[in-house]
Amino acid sequence: MFHKEGYKIIFVTLVIIVASFLLVDSFISIQWLRTLILIALLAFLILILQFFRNPKRHTVLNNKQVLSPVDGKVVVIEEVFEKEYFKEKRLQVSVFMSPINVHVTRYPISGNVIFSKYHSGKYLVAWHPKASEENERTTVVLENETYGKVLYRQIAGALAKRIVNYAKQNDKATQGGDSGFIKFGSRVDLFLPLNTKIKVELNQKVRGGESIIAEVNE
Incomplete structure (x- = not known):
């Protein structure tokens, strides 16, 4: 497929x-x-x-969990100041995709799309520290009653010359559903509440729509 x-x-x-x-x-x-x-x-x-393969994924819907939006390797887990939307500190988890990974982007949580914006920009290598702010990218914020607001950002890399984003403001998102595509090597950043319980480690390989990135810290 x-x-x-x-x-x-x-x-x-x-x-x-x-x-x-x-x-x-x-x-x-x-x-x-x-x-x-x-x-x-x-x-x-x-x-x-x-x-361009698009394998079926067995997503278990759970409003208390954030699933990986893409296939790849976890390259960043850190507390940062998110400048574009929240304008406050958040936990950032970044997943890097190599050209051989599946490049479908999937919704990390179910909920309402409350923000969606495209930014033109540079094509620094996807793992560059400034890629999240300077590269071509799209920013999407989802919200549900259980988890609150989760921001994910598709980021173009040195080879990725086109980001496709299907998420539009006021859309209803289903966890694990197709939300876009990034052509060639790239990365996706997640920005989560500070009280989130992270369930992955650096350099861990994850699968979009299946791997649990974080969950509500009860």
């Missing part, structure tokens, strides 16, 4: 590869060179297909 953001790219890639097959078969007679080119084209197709 592939994400809808990849349909056009997959189609164009298939057309190019079929045309390339025909050209190679017609104009290149050296067998080892033909084989090498065909292998490279097939490898490129496989990379495109795996990048």
Whole structure:
């Protein structure tokens, strides 16, 4: 199963590869060179297909928990001052996605979309400390009665040149539901209440829509 953001790219890639097959078969007679080119084209197709894959996830809805919005590795867990929306201290948890990760963004909690904003910006490497404030990004804030407000931010990286955000203000979000896509290596930041109980560790691998990032500290 592939994400809808990849349909056009997959189609164009298939057309190019079929045309390339025909050209190679017609104009290149050296067998080892033909084989090498065909292998490279097939490898490129496989990379495109795996990048836009959209596997089903078994999300267990729980208003007391924040799920990872993306697949990747936890690279930041720290208390920070969130400048854009809260303008106060929050717990930040950041997940870095490499080009081989699934790049679907999913809602970390169920609730109402109360803020959604796109920012143009730079394309620093996604793990750069200033990427959260200076790179191209989208900021979305969700709210429910149990958890309160949770902000997540899609951040473009050095390779990611397009962020897709489906969340619109006043939308109803379902935990684990498709909320967007980031093309190529990138990162997502979560900003959580200070009394949140963090359930992950640095360098831990997480799965979007399934891995528990945090829960209400009762």
